[in-house]
Amino acid sequence: MFEAIEYTVENIDGDYAHLRRVDNPDEDLKLVARALLPDTIREGSLLKYELLQYELLD
Numbered sequence: 001m002f003e004a005i006e007y008t009v010e011n012i013d014g015d016y017a018h019l020r021r022v023d024n025p026d027e028d029l030k031l032v033a034r035a036l037l038p039d040t041i042r043e044g045s046l047l048k049y050e051l052l053q054y055e056l057l058d
Contacts, residue, residue, distance in 0.1 A: 002052075006049075
């Protein structure tokens, strides 16, 4: 039911990050509050979203 989704961090804009799905890059960017993301992300980071949590993969 809850499958893992991978995202890349396209842009960091203050308290928000714009994420792009790896498996569907044509989909609209997802805007996520930085408070929900790992502290060490940067533009270009690879994230895994699973069970309502984001995990840094690189």
